Amino acid sequence: MSDIQQSITDEVKIIKSGVRKVFTPHIPINQLEHFFGRDEEVKRIIGVITSPGLHILLFGDRGVGKTSLAKTTCNLILRKINEALNKGKIYSKSCDRSDTFSTLLHKPLTDAGVSIFKSGDSKRVKYTGTASANIAVAKGELVSEHETNINHRSQTNLDSPSWVADKLKDLDGILLLDEVDTLSNSEDKRKLAELIKLLSDFDSGFKIILIGIAKTANELTAGHKSIERCLKEIHLERMSNEDIKKIVLNGMKSIGKKPSDDVVDKIVNISSGFPHFTHLICLKCSEIAIEQNKSHIEEDILNEALIRSSKDSESTLLSSLDNMLRNIKKPNEYKLLLLATSHCNKKDFRSREVVNKLNELFGMTIPSSTINRRLSRLSENFSDTNILNKTAPGCYSFSDPRMPSFIKITFNSLFDETKSNSL
Ligand SMILES: Nc1ncnc2c1ncn2[C@@H]1O[C@H](COP(=O)(O)OP(=O)(O)OP(=O)(O)O)[C@@H](O)[C@H]1O
Ligand SMILES: [Mg+2]
Structure with a gap:
């Protein structure tokens, strides 16, 4: 089967599964059965x-x-x-x-x-009247001249x-x-x-x-x-981990997929209380499982799902990270630093905590003064955006609270890469 034919077959399977009605990262929930916590x-x-x-x-x-x-x-x-x-x-x-x-x-x-506008009017009006009617015209709404004149007299207090x-x-x-x-x-x-x-x-x-x-x-x-x-x-506030877990487990159950405990824990950790990321990662995991005709979702599917999730994430998050990495020396070291920072799972963090996390996750030993300098560099502006805010001397927070989740999604493969480099 050609690649295009395969993609079409996969798409049909995904659409038929109904998974896109269960995991909806881009639209608010409007059904009680999908609403948790x-x-x-x-x-x-x-x-x-x-x-x-x-x-x-x-x-x-x-x-x-x-x-x-x-x-x-x-x-x-x-x-x-x-x-x-x-x-x-x-x-x-x-x-x-x-x-x-x-x-x-x-x-x-x-x-x-x-009476603001009457339905059935089809003529667009050139108008120089009240603020309210001007807005109607500016927004491309259709009103007849007759109606507008009436409105002009009777609606002057709409403001x-x-x-x-x-x-x-x-x-x-x-x-x-x-x-x-x-x-x-x-x-x-x-x-x-x-x-x-x-x-x-x-x-x-x-x-x-x-x-x-x-x-x-x-x-x-x-x-x-x-x-x-x-x-x-x-x-x-952000959702509790317990409620985020309910989104994963109930959604997966409703489409007949079984994620491993490790996968569930990782999705909960990455989401950091933001249900948008839970829906996004679960959707990608389910789509891959459907394509591969698998009912169990293990780590290999999650890793692939995170790559797809990163590509599908909001462009503002993508571009501020991209801008920073393009404008900084040693981008790979900054990626590891950001990954460790995100795994601190704290709103405000100090360089000492990041030093410890780098050691725990990657076995790296870097002086606190170096980390502090790099964190300080990340709080500078890169093309109008800064990744971190300095909240007090030696203390930092992410300027966009969703950034740690996005970093965990985007740099997830660094865990495997650093492991294989150290072998
Ligand atoms: N209680 C919930 N249970 C399950 N999923 C949820 C819940 N609340 C939100 N979601 C999911 O999280 C995502 C974001 O939700 P929503 O659009 O309501 O957030 P928001 O705060 O209004 O976002 P924005 O600030 O962009 O307007 C959506 O994918 C939605 O489906
Ligand atoms: Mg909203």
């Missing part, structure tokens, strides 16, 4: 969102599972409560750079009886939090606003905060859940102090 957070979200006057700010590192948690909780659990109580809809909106305060609330406003709050206050429902960190203008974040405060003051049944990447809640609310009482902050 987070029991406390689910309870907290339900408790807060069903309490009068309270709204939610869900924040945390990139890829930690924010959207999956919010969507699963709202879509699958709250939907049931809402149906039972005959309450309102769940709205979901992912913000992007072109969004402003006035574009975030179109769907609920329409349901509240505000005003108090006008919007007044229209929404009698609506029942939940609005999930995801990727709030992409709103570039802090004025828009301030208006959102104001809207939340007003809805809370009205004791409205319309609730908002803000979701975004941030280290502190302030980054997403532009430091609006007066909403502290009505906006409950939920900081989403």
Whole structure:
């Protein structure tokens, strides 16, 4: 069989297995059967969102599972409560750079009886009117001239939090606003905060859940102090190893694959609490096992899966590592250093700990002062990105918390290479 024919046969087997519906590294979970852990957070979200006057700010590192948690909780659990109580809809909106305060609330406003755009309009309009209609045109939405003129007269306050709050206050429902960190203008974040405060003051049944990447809640609310009482902050931490293990074991079981204990432990270790990497590595392991008609997943499959996972990883991680390695002398020594650093499994680490790890993993004895110098070099900028941050004298952390997992995936083969070199 030719290589192309073989690839097609493999692809068909993989598609038929359904594995790509079980391990989904690039999309949030939206089925309860694939959602693991987070029991406390689910309870907290339900408790807060069903309490009068309270709204939610869900924040945390990139890829930690924010959207999956919010969507699963709202879509699958709250939907049931809402149906039972005959309450309102769940709205979901992912913000992007072109969004402003006035574009975030179109769907609920329409349901509240505000006529923003009518369906069936097919003419694009040259328009020089309100901010809201300009955005519609900028985003390529289609509105007729007649409609726009009506909107122009009646929608002039779409930019005003108090006008919007007044229209929404009698609506029942939940609005999930995801990727709030992409709103570039802090004025828009301030208006959102104001809207939340007003809805809370009205004791409205319309609730908002803000979701975004941030280290502190302030980054997403532009430091609006007066909403502290009505906006409950939920900081989403990384998943526990126990819950990561559940993703591996349940997913593998559902497609009839059996990973060895060693393979499971390695996947859990590499994931470092980021479910994205768990899904990515499990997907690649399963695909290889399907191609090779194997039901057991052993170390050889995992090693090949890590090579494929590295190629499929996010380009920002790839390019910042690449930039650094291209601009540094002795790149191989830095690779080993980074691998040992990643295996420290700590948020902040000191050069002494890295020295010990290099010795434990590769039998290398390098003076602490040399390691400190190299760690310091890695905290410099390489084409606008730095791999490490210096958090205190002699103390470092990775600037992207996902980097240690990516390094373990990408440099995994160094373990075998250094072993065979020392023989
Ligand atoms: N509780 C969970 N159980 C199983 N898999 C999960 C869980 N939470 C997230 N995942 C998986 O982890 C990956 C990242 O999840 P998600 O997109 O929800 O993260 P995020 O924090 O919203 O990411 P981003 O910061 O990029 O928006 C996805 O592959 C998703 O399927
Ligand atoms: Mg998300």
